[in-house]
Amino acid sequence: MGMQLRLNPCSSSSAATSPSTLHNGAPYFCKKFNFLPFRTQPINWVSGIYSRIQPRKHFEVFSSNGFPLNAVSVQDEQVPLTELGSGETTVSITVIGASGDLAKKKIFPALFALFYEDCLPENFVVFGYSRTKLSDEELRNMISTTLTCRIDKRENCDAKMEHFLERCFYHSGQYNSEDDFAELDYKLKEKEGCRVSNRLFYLSIPPNIFVDVVRCASLKASSTSGWTRVIVEKPFGRDLESSSELTRCLKKYLTEEQIFRIDHYLGKELVENLSVLRFSNLVFEPLWSRNYIRNVQFIFSEDFGTEGRGGYFDHYGIIRDIMQNHLLQILALFAMEPPVSLDAEDIRNEKVKVLRSMRPLQLEDIVLGQYKGHSKGAKSYPAYTDDPTVPNGSITPTFSAAALFIDNARWDGVPFLMKAGKALHTKRAEIRVQFRHVPGNLYKRNFGTDMDKATNELVLRLQPDEAIYLKINNKVPGLGMRLDRSDLNLLYKAKYRGEIPDAYERLLLDAIEGERRLFIRSDELDAAWALFTPLLKELEEKKIAPELYPYGSRGPVGAHYLAAKHNVRWGDLSGDD
Numbered sequence: 001m002g003m004q005l006r007l008n009p010c011s012s013s014s015a016a017t018s019p020s021t022l023h024n025g026a027p028y029f030c031k032k033f034n035f036l037p038f039r040t041q042p043i044n045w046v047s048g049i050y051s052r053i054q055p056r057k058h059f060e061v062f063s064s065n066g067f068p069l070n071a072v073s074v075q076d077e078q079v080p081l082t083e084l085g086s087g088e089t090t091v092s093i094t095v096i097g098a099s100g101d102l103a104k105k106k107i108f109p110a111l112f113a114l115f116y117e118d119c120l121p122e123n124f125v126v127f128g129y130s131r132t133k134l135s136d137e138e139l140r141n142m143i144s145t146t147l148t149c150r151i152d153k154r155e156n157c158d159a160k161m162e163h164f165l166e167r168c169f170y171h172s173g174q175y176n177s178e179d180d181f182a183e184l185d186y187k188l189k190e191k192e193g194c195r196v197s198n199r200l201f202y203l204s205i206p207p208n209i210f211v212d213v214v215r216c217a218s219l220k221a222s223s224t225s226g227w228t229r230v231i232v233e234k235p236f237g238r239d240l241e242s243s244s245e246l247t248r249c250l251k252k253y254l255t256e257e258q259i260f261r262i263d264h265y266l267g268k269e270l271v272e273n274l275s276v277l278r279f280s281n282l283v284f285e286p287l288w289s290r291n292y293i294r295n296v297q298f299i300f301s302e303d304f305g306t307e308g309r310g311g312y313f314d315h316y317g318i319i320r321d322i323m324q325n326h327l328l329q330i331l332a333l334f335a336m337e338p339p340v341s342l343d344a345e346d347i348r349n350e351k352v353k354v355l356r357s358m359r360p361l362q363l364e365d366i367v368l369g370q371y372k373g374h375s376k377g378a379k380s381y382p383a384y385t386d387d388p389t390v391p392n393g394s395i396t397p398t399f400s401a402a403a404l405f406i407d408n409a410r411w412d413g414v415p416f417l418m419k420a421g422k423a424l425h426t427k428r429a430e431i432r433v434q435f436r437h438v439p440g441n442l443y444k445r446n447f448g449t450d451m452d453k454a455t456n457e458l459v460l461r462l463q464p465d466e467a468i469y470l471k472i473n474n475k476v477p478g479l480g481m482r483l484d485r486s487d488l489n490l491l492y493k494a495k496y497r498g499e500i501p502d503a504y505e506r507l508l509l510d511a512i513e514g515e516r517r518l519f520i521r522s523d524e525l526d527a528a529w530a531l532f533t534p535l536l537k538e539l540e541e542k543k544i545a546p547e548l549y550p551y552g553s554r555g556p557v558g559a560h561y562l563a564a565k566h567n568v569r570w571g572d573l574s575g576d577d
């Protein structure tokens with residue numbers, strides 16, 4: 001696409017087509033944190049404290065650490081849009097790879113959900129960018145099929161969708177063409193008018209083109225008046241070297257502050273709650289160490305296979321796809337020391353420290369599996385290698401279990417077990433904390449000799465059906481003295497009304513607001529890769545074959561042996577999970 005000489009739209013009349021004229025005029029009130037416990041009056045979340053709703057003159061944006069942010073200027077709802085001055089700001093969000101799976105499945109719907117909740121700033125536009133030739137209208141048609149008013153068909157949904165789609169535009173271009181990005185820049189300026197422009201690029205593309213896009217975008221489509229930020233999707237390399245190289249190349253064009261490495265697990269509600277649970281409840285933090293915790297388990301399972309993503313997956317495998325990022329990030333949050341504050345740098349400093357205290361994985365710490373096909377009645381389930389995008393004879397693991405250790409004073413000797421697999425019997429993600437037994441437990445007899453059964457277990461179920469429950473021993477009511485296992489159960493859907501936002505909503509909003517706490521810093525990434533890289537290399541060099549497990553099963557039996565070696569029983573398979 002050739003670059004044409006164009007006038008600066010700011011000096012032309014095209015500024016009149018600015019996106020703000022499309023705004024529906026509804027008062028802004030971002031409901032991001034309004035999870036109302038049942039039976040309470042309307043309340044408002046202000047700087048982390050519930051208070052009664054007061055009519056507010058100004059819209060305040062709250063980042064996920066609960067503090068209002070000033071990164072995006074927003075309008076007094078009373079100001080007529082036509083009176084907006086040139087000093088006002090805009091946010092332009094460009095989804096690179098807009099024709100792809102993630103963009104359709106997650107990014108556009110998350111942006112719409114933010115718009116629906118009035119969480120996007122007054123002046124915003126969304127641009128799709130990819131090579132596929134599409135008109136604005138075709139992009140709108142494409143994404144409209146994936147937008148939903150999640151919250152039981154709420155009022156004005158169709159109208160809101162229309163308003164949102166009117167703010168969506170498309171530009172087709174190559175990923176390595178500076179000219180095409182200059183064209184995009186022109187179109188962005190046209191929409192931004194003379195306002196201060198803030199630009200967010202979301203790289204929803206395969207990693208081999210990350211650097212090309214960042215080069216072209218930063219050279220030709222950066223904001224010249226406001227901020228420019230780039231959300232980078234995983235995978236961030238395949239190992240320590242390739243990840244460091246990617247970081248080095250990105251930093252030729254961007255500062256670390258501009259790079260938002262996304263791990264969508266950090267945007268999940270229960271992962272957000274992990275630190276709240278731990279640091280704001282006296283009953284947990286004092287127990288959070290080797291003195292009381294016997295082991296911790298991080299479990300991810302999906303009840304479907306690679307389904308269409310086999311080409312990507314075969315190059316990475318389950319360790320890189322889930323363990324090195326999602327599960328390790330949660331582990332770091334779980335095990336870090338209390339941060340000095342909720343500031344992004346303070347939290348990320350603590351995560352780095354704990355990651356650096358961990359022992360790199362050894363071959364004996366790991367079990368690998370791969371699902372095989374089988375038939376059950378009339379139904380047959382494919383093997384991983386039946387996926388046409390997977391090479392014949394692939395030994396890429398679709399399941400792995402691992403034992404990790406943190407060599408610091410708090411966690412010395414405590415096994416941190418991870419388990420991740422595709423095509424298993426269920427879909428779930430959870431953290432399980434198994435506590436030590438009560439010394440000299442007076443009631444031991446009432447449980448027989450199996451001390452495992454009598455210990456407490458705290459479960460944070462990330463998905464599905466978000467919940468926090470604590471397994472306790474309880475007296476069965478009656479005249480006798482019989483104990484059983486009971487749960488103190490906080491099931492979110494029973495306790496809170498309101499839909500839980502998708503992880504991508506939280507993370508996109510944070511990126512717009514410049515809140516970095518839930519994004520991964522480059523030294524965190526290095527520390528994470530340092531733990532897994534030697535093992536991954538050894539697995540590949542020695543061509544270690546995975547143990548086969550049937551599609552829809554509980555995974556390979558080797559996972560039980562690994563746990564048993566560390567005197568652990570998987571909590572999700574205990575029968576009373």
Ligand SMILES: NC(=O)C1=CN([C@@H]2O[C@H](COP(=O)(O)OP(=O)(O)OC[C@H]3O[C@@H](n4cnc5c(N)ncnc54)[C@H](OP(=O)(O)O)[C@@H]3O)[C@@H](O)[C@H]2O)C=CC1
Binds near residue numbers: 098100102175
């Ligand atoms: N899909 C998912 O569930 C998840 C994806 N991710 C990550 O997000 C990113 C995007 O994922 P996803 O949408 O699934 O990816 P896709 O494979 O769907 O690719 C996105 C777009 O990039 C373009 N593209 C694809 N392959 C190439 C290529 N070889 N060279 C140049 N352009 C290409 C295509 O657009 P066009 O041809 O129109 O230019 C495509 O529509 C990836 O980094 C992925 O690892 C992370 C978590 C989950």
Ligand SMILES: O=C1O[C@H](COP(=O)(O)O)[C@@H](O)[C@H](O)[C@H]1O
Binds near residue numbers: 302429
């Ligand atoms: O990053 C990834 O995550 C998904 C699972 O995400 P979830 O939010 O649906 O639990 C996984 O399917 C995919 O393989 C992986 O790349």
